[in-house]
Amino acid sequence: MSGDPGVSRRRLFGLAGAGAAVGAAGFAGGLGVAHAAEPDAADRASSPDRSAVDRYPFHGPHQAGIVTPAQDRLHFAAFDVTATGRAELVALLREWTAAAAQLTRGHEVGGGTPGVYEAPPADTGEALGLPPSRLTLTFGFGPSLFGDVEGKDRFGIGGRRPRALRRLPHFPKDNLDPDRSDGDLCVQACADDPQVAVHAIRNLSRIAFGTAALRWSQLGFGRTSSTSTTQQTPRNLFGFKDGTANLKAEEARLVDEHVWVGPDDDPGARWLAGGSYLVARRITMNIETWDRTSLREQENLVGRDRTEGAPLSGGKEFSPPDFTVKGSDGKPLLTADSHVRLAHPSQNDGVRMLRRGYNFTDGNDALGRLDAGLFFVAYVRDPGTHFIPMQTKLAAQDGLMEYLQHRGSALFAVPPGIRRGEYVGQALFT
Ligand SMILES: C=CC1=C(C)c2cc3[nH]c(cc4nc(cc5[nH]c(cc1n2)c(C)c5CCC(=O)O)C(CCC(=O)O)=C4C)c(C)c3C=C
Numbered sequence: 001m002s003g004d005p006g007v008s009r010r011r012l013f014g015l016a017g018a019g020a021a022v023g024a025a026g027f028a029g030g031l032g033v034a035h036a037a038e039p040d041a042a043d044r045a046s047s048p049d050r051s052a053v054d055r056y057p058f059h060g061p062h063q064a065g066i067v068t069p070a071q072d073r074l075h076f077a078a079f080d081v082t083a084t085g086r087a088e089l090v091a092l093l094r095e096w097t098a099a100a101a102q103l104t105r106g107h108e109v110g111g112g113t114p115g116v117y118e119a120p121p122a123d124t125g126e127a128l129g130l131p132p133s134r135l136t137l138t139f140g141f142g143p144s145l146f147g148d149v150e151g152k153d154r155f156g157i158g159g160r161r162p163r164a165l166r167r168l169p170h171f172p173k174d175n176l177d178p179d180r181s182d183g184d185l186c187v188q189a190c191a192d193d194p195q196v197a198v199h200a201i202r203n204l205s206r207i208a209f210g211t212a213a214l215r216w217s218q219l220g221f222g223r224t225s226s227t228s229t230t231q232q233t234p235r236n237l238f239g240f241k242d243g244t245a246n247l248k249a250e251e252a253r254l255v256d257e258h259v260w261v262g263p264d265d266d267p268g269a270r271w272l273a274g275g276s277y278l279v280a281r282r283i284t285m286n287i288e289t290w291d292r293t294s295l296r297e298q299e300n301l302v303g304r305d306r307t308e309g310a311p312l313s314g315g316k317e318f319s320p321p322d323f324t325v326k327g328s329d330g331k332p333l334l335t336a337d338s339h340v341r342l343a344h345p346s347q348n349d350g351v352r353m354l355r356r357g358y359n360f361t362d363g364n365d366a367l368g369r370l371d372a373g374l375f376f377v378a379y380v381r382d383p384g385t386h387f388i389p390m391q392t393k394l395a396a397q398d399g400l401m402e403y404l405q406h407r408g409s410a411l412f413a414v415p416p417g418i419r420r421g422e423y424v425g426q427a428l429f430t
């Protein structure tokens with residue numbers, strides 16, 4: 001494995017596939033501009049699967065897990081740093097980076113080198129024998145890392161806090177649970193196998209022991225967006241196609257304009273250039289009430305038809321909505337309180353966002369109602385222009401809000417991609 005000390009889980013079990021060349025070709029041709037990093041020998045796919053690759057490069061100009069085609073499963077974790085020193089924080093970021101490079105290649109944490117028999121193993125073991133499953137690990141820094149509630153700058157980085165990195169404001173109808181909100185650090189683990197995603201978060205949490213503690217986490221079981229034109233549009237738990245009008249990796253110019261932080265966006269935080277901002281919202285959906293709502297009402301609230309996902313103004317799934325088309329009653333077919341009308345770029349100063357959310361359910365509540373919803377994740381160049389105004393409007397005017405409750409909220413600055421030999425966010429500390 002190209003000099004990497006890690007032992008491939010696949011190789012360990014004698015499963016090495018013959019599809020590496022096919023996989024690499026598929027990556028280059030299928031992804032186009034999606035992730036500018038060229039896979040090296042160790043990053044190449046070891047077996048063909050649905051998308052022709054089973055792993056994505058960890059190193060590159062942008063972190064993987066943003067424009068990377070959205071995988072099927074999510075384990076998202078937010079951490080509080082418990083250590084008080086900058087050196088300990090940097091040491092954690094170094095260790096996380098090394099482990100993430102191994103995990104995304106399908107290797108064991110610690111490289112599979114045998115440890116002391118009397119000591120716990122370096123890797124927890126539940127992913128042994130599993131392929132990389134297109135695991136991506138994406139790291140972010142929360143506002144509190146730069147200054148805690150008392151304004152204390154624990155790590156000497158307060159002066160480099162990006163201007164836009166502040167706790168998200170309280171939006172109308174927010175019913176937030178502090179135990180499901182905020183955090184100093186975050187890790188987004190996405191994979192096509194839930195065991196691989198959970199294994200990654202478990203092992204990164206374990207590495208953090210003594211330096212950072214898990215604050216909250218969220219599992220997601222079905223993507224609610226497409227981030228590449230190669231993907232079919234999935235459905236959310238309201239049964240509607242979600243992700244149709246999402247920004248796609250192939251739209252490189254728009255991704256540059258709306259997702260990546262530019263070098264001159266914030267002169268006091270140039271370390272973030274090439275990175276992005278991650279907005280996370282845990283939104284519970286009142287499934288039982290929705291299921292008792294007529295299809296006509298459901299479609300009017302969304303602004304698209306349920307079967308095809310076409311705008312109610314006519315056309316097919318990817319036809320642009322026409323807000324001027326009126327029904328026989330003289331009213332617009334896309335009503336003023338429909339989600340698609342309110343969220344459309346033409347009603348929001350032209351802003352776009354890269355949505356990367358997941359369906360979730362945590363079983364049922366005491367009344368037997370499904371505790372389910374959408375874990376909304378979006379990547380934006382500036383939350384002040386690309387998220388806060390839209391969410392303020394949706395919270396106040398969106399007809400869907402009758403069926404939704406925002407229970408968790410967080411914002412993180414996502415550093416740019418990681419070069420070999422460096423650790424995530426290194427430019428912030430040098
Ligand atoms: C503030 C941003 C948004 C939140 C929060 C949000 C929650 C949310 N959305 C759906 C279902 C759908 N959303 C759709 C489109 C859509 N949503 C947003 C933003 C937020 N959604 C945008 C920017 C768009 C695209 C608008 C456009 O350009 O046309 C759709 C339609 C299909 C699609 O284009 O993706 C659905 C369906 C739910 C259920 C939800 C909260 C639980």
Ligand SMILES: [Fe+2]
Pocket residue numbers: 339343
């Ligand atoms: Fe939406």
